[in-house]
Amino acid sequence: MKYITMFSVNMFYGDKPIIRNFYYTWKANHTVLITGPSGSGKTTLLRLIAGLIPPSSGKIDASQNLTIGMVFQAPRLLPWKTAWQNVALPLWNQGVSSKKAEKMARQILKEFNFEEAADYFPSKLSGGMAQRVSLARALVIKPDVLLLDEPLNGLDAETKQGVIHILQRYLNNNETICICVSHYPDELLPLAKEHLYFAGNTLKGGEI
């Protein structure tokens, strides 16, 4: 069983406490939605889970060799790679052959209604298009842990529905620890089994 457990995690930026004494076990097939005002610590929590920053104190324990797919608030695409190459990059890294990686990248972009722009460089993509490429990049490797930081940023209403549908189908078919951060809980609630929200430096909430 895949898990990530946080034991008494505290996080400070300078003297300012961001997260205080947080215990939690993130499990597969149990998508958690985290909300809260700007600067409350949502992204910091995702960065802790992703291993990008260490906690100020406390411990984070996880099952072995978890692969992580992450969607950042900004798409963070490589400007010198086309859309499909950006998606294929994590596959190349896993040793998938160039041809197979291209096929898989184009296939997932097709699911995001993106096949026509697959050969565009990021400079030619709108914010919403780039965000979809970023989502495709996170999903293409079928990660054990899917971290979504405002995944619907920059998407119009129709595209949001399409993306939520893809995410829902993905989470139903894969054993994934999914943690989703958003300002706007309503749109992503259908994905979640649990809703946590920041109240001061602590997380509150529970099963939906």
Added chain:
Amino acid sequence: MDVKITRHPSRYIFLGVGVLLGIWWVLSILAGPLLISSPFATFSSLIAMLNDRSFYENIFWTVYRIGGILLFAGTGGIILATLALFDKRLMEALEPFRWICMTVPPVVIIVVIMFWMGVGSNMIIVFGSVILWPIMYVNILQGSRIYTEELRETARVFKISPAMRLRHFFLPAIAPSLFAGAVQVICSAIRATVLAEVLGTEKGVGAAIAIHARLLNTERMTAWVIVVLFLAIASEFLLLRPILRRTYRWRDVS
């Protein structure tokens, strides 16, 4: 300002060349052939030089020295910049050297190097390398800023291997600056080589210019200046533009 790197020179370049030739021709009439040889006399002289074996020998020596400078200044700048990126202390320690090499007038540096090494190809290559390595060094350091913390984090999240990071993240990020540095180094290497040859050798394009200047053979001297121009143009159109076009492909699409 965005400069599009084109495959072929535009007609306005030819127009500029025509205007330049016209000005040159008028000045040659006004100043007389001893000071400024006419375009016709210069190109006739150049064609005559093509049958002379020493013409090719001089070009060989100049190209050899330019190649040596590019090798040492280019690789030196790349290696030092790469090490400096890994260790900020080294970057700071290199600052005085970079500053000296970039700010002391080249003529002072060449006099000192000639004093130590005498004249010849080695002196020219050392001189060119000393004054030009900082160009490549600075360009790579500036280019590395495109490899932002955000891209580094992305690579870490997706557990991209070091080799893949180098190939797909770091090298493409610095490539435009690397090649911009290469353009500057090549152009400057041609200038530095010819300058050093004028001062300190018997063979090479610069030496030929110096000899014909001393003999007041204006036509030949100007013909050799044209050869320098051809060397610069050839290096730009045959070597640099094709590389730059490929490197900037992702920027040109916007």
